[in-house]
Amino acid sequence: MEHIAVLSPLLGALIAGLFGRQIGDGASKFVTCGLMTVAAIASVILFGSVCGANGEARPVIDLFTWIASGDLKVAWSLRFDELAAVMVLVVNLVSCAVHYYSIGYMSHDKAQSRFMAYLSLFTFAMLMLVTSNNLVQLFFGWEGVGLASYLLIGFWNHKDSANDAAMKAFVVNRVGDFGLALGIFATFALFGSLDFDMIFGAVEIMGGVTVQFLGMSVHAISLICGLLFIGAMGKSAQLGLHVWLPDAMEGPTPVSALIHAATMVTAGVFLVARMSPLYEMAPDVRVFITIVGALTALVAATIALTQFDIKRVIAYSTMSQLGYMFFALGVSAYSAAMFHLFTHAFFKALLFLGAGSVIHALSGEQDMRRMGGIWKLIPSTYMMMWIGNLALAGIPFFAGYYSKDLILEAAYASAAPWSAFAFWCGCVAALLTAFYSWRLLFMTFHGKPKSDEKVMAHVHESPMVMMLPLAGLAVGAVMAGWVGYDIFTGEYRDAFWGESLKVFAENDSVLAAHHVATWVKVLPIGLAAAGILLAYICYMRARHMPAVMAATFSLTHDLLQNKWYFDEIYQSLIVSPLKSLGRKLWKTGDVAVIDGMGPDALASAVVDASGHAGRMQTGYVYNYAFAMLIGVVVIVSMFVLGALS
């Protein structure tokens, strides 16, 4: 069963990728979707059996040994503990929905089998990441999803912007991956092993170890945790390393839904949760995570207020929600973070696919300023977007309500430093979230149509193959919360998570969250309602308000509109200096010095020598005879001198 869940996407990717041309687009789609369905069913069954196991650990399945070199032993293996089972379930369900959705969404594309192959490849890499039993296989999956993300962001490789975005994603992630790789090295140096069981088993013993670095004594486990978190920041687009995520929206919308909303970007959350026994030993790093997460949640939400590209709004929303998950991790509410990851996957994929449906209906238009007045034309999509928004804003009884409120409560209840800061950032972000979500809804569906007539005449509901996955995800967005609440974070949580998450009793903010004051529980709902109301006033009643606000607070507006100038700052502080340094090294270092004195000089020396050798060939016999005699004289005198000395 485990093998089927993990390996069928690989099979699909291989068939569609290697033989897509031979078997044709139709067959590729059939094969990948079919295998993905099998994987999804298998993962549901697995999740069921993990739930029923009452926290008993499932044995790790070793596939085969990968590396065996001295102390370093790495195996390919499938670790299906509770944490992995949750991730596999999310990945396979969302991926399955996205696979089907892509049949419709990509139906006019020229390279459909390639697209399907990439999607399946991504799914496989993500599964390898989450089922890994050691840090090396995790790193393989980590890079694998990065590769698939790169390929899919740049899928429309005839567009320069898509290629630039793909490169940006790859390069920014490289910064994070550098931290991750260093973290893995440090782990091996400290523990002498990369297997999770070995690491977690030795964590108590290693708790007090410090290392000397630049004359400072650094707590070893904190160092590891910090480095790993840098990797997580890159992959999960946390503030500082987030600049690639909005640009990644250049990829086709199903990609945004699967990779840049539901699964890959949550890999960082998964990583921290997986390493929770270490992070529990590193309170300082958790404070850092809390601050970064809280700021990300807030900053991303502010940027989303002013964006006009429908997908970018949702992308910033994703980043903001990831911020929530991280500050939940920071206050040791690992189960709450995983719960939010679980619910978020459904409603964010739903929102993206719904946005895709809108874009599809409007012949590729993504700018919300040129949308509007289409809610009657595509009522089903409209309804899906409502469900997604309600879940995102945390309106009661939708999925986001359970998970997001729990995170806020946990932050409030936690005794960890800076948790109050996180709580208030989260509250403000909740208000903003509701506002920008309904801003999106009103601008997209209501008001007067702003597209030209040709586009409007063409507006149509998407085909069933796209709407059914939406419906499936909508069910998730409605139900995932109250179904999962008790299992993930409520009364069954200890039985469910078993050994896979580790929280010290004194840090257990999830437990404390159940006993907070009532106003803490109500406040987020009130804020969300206020946000919706505000959006209604600004975009349905007093339509001049946004313009007046933008003019009044023009500085703030510019700041938000330009995404806090992150790109510009990076450009002038990092990219430009590096580029000019690179150019100098290239022009003077490589071309002038290395090439000039190396290959080029040698080549021209050989050509010169060849010319000289040719000129020696005068054609005159006496020259030739002279050369022979000189040769004889030289050789003989060499000998004579050698014999004399």
Added chain:
Amino acid sequence: MTEFIAPAFSPAYPEIFLAIMAMILLMLGVSTDKEDYRSISRFSILSLIAVGMVVIRLYEGGVTTFGGMFVVDGFSSFMKVLVLFGAAVSIGMATRYARRERIMRFEYPVLILFSTLGMMLMISANDLMALYMGLELQSLPLYVLAAMQRDSVRSTEAGLKYFILGALSSGILLYGMSLLYGYTGTTQFAGLAAAFESFSHGGVPLGVMTGMVLLMCGMAFKISAVPFHMWTPDVYEGSPTSVTAFFAIVPKIAALALMARILTGPFGNMVLHWQQVIILLSVASMVLGAVAAIGQRNIKRMLAYSSIGHMGYALSGLCAANQTGVQAVLVYAAIYMVMSMGAFAFVLMMKRKDRMVEDIYDLSGLSKTQPMMALGMAVIMFSMAGIPPLAGFFGKLYIFQAVVNAQLYMLAVIGVLSSVVAAYYYLRVIKVMYFDAEDEALDAQEDRGLNLVMMLSSLSLVTFILVPAPLITAARLAAETLLR
């Protein structure tokens, strides 16, 4: 007065038979009214083949005769077979070309027979006198052959240059021999070896060393090692192409054989003394062969420098001065011969509008107009450049193995580096054939024989990797007999 005892003739039967055949064919040619070139060349080929069979059949292990002046052993048989095969193929390749270029004189094949006879004597020489006789017998017909095209200025110039410089080299050689005789009192190889052995206990007289060096210089001229190579490009370019093919294929093998025999036989105890000279010649040849060819546009000149380079590699195998070294040289010589045959068969097929062309850039776009011809040449060029898995690669590999085993690391490094440089001009031919814009097409091939030679040559270069054993084994056996 001592009684005359007739020497044993049987070891020399092949040479005697060849001499008789050559004279018969000469008489036939003179006496028939019509100059029947075609049948005489056919008879020549047949007699060469017959001699080859005799060489193989009559071989009975190491024998000397004519008072120790003549030796037959595994090494000589191996080399003779190579030489006879090369000569037969060169006569066959020349037939059509000779008719077109009006050098269809019956003397042509007969001269090749005489020269071949000289080479066989050289190979079997066991005495300085026999050596010199063989050497001159092989050289004199070559001078004539180079000037075969009497009404071409270039051809006669080539013949004259070759003759003058050849005479100079003979002078150097003879001077060296006389010095050796003066210090040792013998011309026999065995006697020389004994004499050198006695020197090795004391100091080696300066005169002996000088004689040895002069002897090596004279032989270096025959294999055109730098700095005694100056004649090669001019003679290769000036001579009729079929004659050039013969020059490139056969005499070098014989001279190499002679050199191997002398260096390991009489000079075998003086390795440390002659090794320096051979290394110098080898390095100079490899480097010049690689560098100078780059500037050439004429394919015959390019192949001339290429052969200089190849002889450099063969010499570096001799530097090792042991059995693996000689074996590597033998394998290299055989592979070199096959490659040269193919390459010159190709050059002989290069004509446009019924005129021979020799410029490399005349081959532009040949892969489009004559794909098979281009493919065959590409294989040969790759092999000459030493690209695996072709035979040329293995030839170089064995040489470098022997050199490295002898701990001559510097020599191996220079050899590898110069083979990198040399790869440039071999690959340029391929580049011109495959990637340059199509030029006016070369004439279609009517000469099946040449085509066959080239195709068999490239085929055997490709398939060598599958069945290397026969050549390797034969070379090992031959090398064993030389270095007992």
